[in-house]
Amino acid sequence: MINLDDPLIHGYLLRLIGEDGITLIRNMPEGEVTDEEICNTLNPLRTISKAADDKVKKLNIEIKAAKEKGEETKKLEKDVKAAEKEAETAKANLGDEKEITLNTVRKILFILYENKFTICHRERDANSGWLTFRWMLNMDGIYHQIEREKKKLYRNLVKRKEYEDNNIFYVCPQNCLRLVFDEATETEFLCPLCGEDLVFQDNEQFKELLDQRIEEFEETA
Structure with missing residues (x-):
């Protein structure tokens, strides 16, 4: 497993997939998993809350069906009240948990795949034709x-x-654009967007910054 706290790796991944992506990598389950399973892992409290809501809905459907058949529903009604209490508790426990949506998970996974950091296998259901994507990290x-x-x-x-x-630059004082000398002469040293007189730009400080960055790269090469 890679060291996500390594400043070099952390900085690279932060630019590539953001904090949510780094959280996904930290919490990615072992083996091949679906995007929904990953999403549930990243949102544990919301997963519990959804399961509690689903239980309430299921019990209400069972109560309705039982009433239509003329069957006793007291036990089911007792169960649904308990389930509703569980759902309320689950919602209250959500607190400040940041939600990472399924769409976000899918976007991160495909970015990682494009950069060869995940392996993706597709499975097609023989009956429905539905495709299921199974993902596994590969950060080697x-x-x-x-x-x-x-x-x-x-x-x-x-x-x-x-x-x-190799160029001399002129800029618009309203920050509309930046032109090299030949381009500025073509517009008679007037900004083609707002009409202001273009002014000479001294880029020596910017060139010094570029030299510094180039030197840093050469020192670590």
């Missing part, structure tokens, strides 16, 4: 993926530094 390649992302970011930083070095 995360360090390789992080290294690829770092190299990609490094290349982008170098390209951006070259772009900043």
Whole structure:
């Protein structure tokens, strides 16, 4: 199991799937599980509350059916009152539990799948044709993926530094846009959006920041 408290891994996953995604990984059941089973694991109190509500509904249906048949319902009515009390208690216990919805779970799982961090098997019911997706974590390649992302970011930083070095920039004082010198001359140094006079932008400080980031990457390479 990967160390989710490792700053490098935590930061990477936070950008990829957010805090809910990290919570999902921390609490993912062992083996192959469905998205609904994962959702129930992430929302234990809500799962209990739903089960209690379902029990009340089931008992009410049984009472209605018994009455239609002319059968005794006292025991069922006693059971439904007890079930309603359980449901109320379950709702009261929800407290501040943050809900992670089934749609959120599915979105996180598919993002992980796209990045090869989950294995997904599909099962089709022979009678209904309904597809069931079964998921299992596979985070073995995360360090390789992080290294690829770092190299990609490094290349982008170098390209951006070259772009900043090789151009002179003019900006709109209303923050409409930023143009290189040739583009600014085409608009006669007027903002094409609001008509304000464009002003020269000194990008030396930004280039220093880029140099610093590039140096940091090279030191850890």
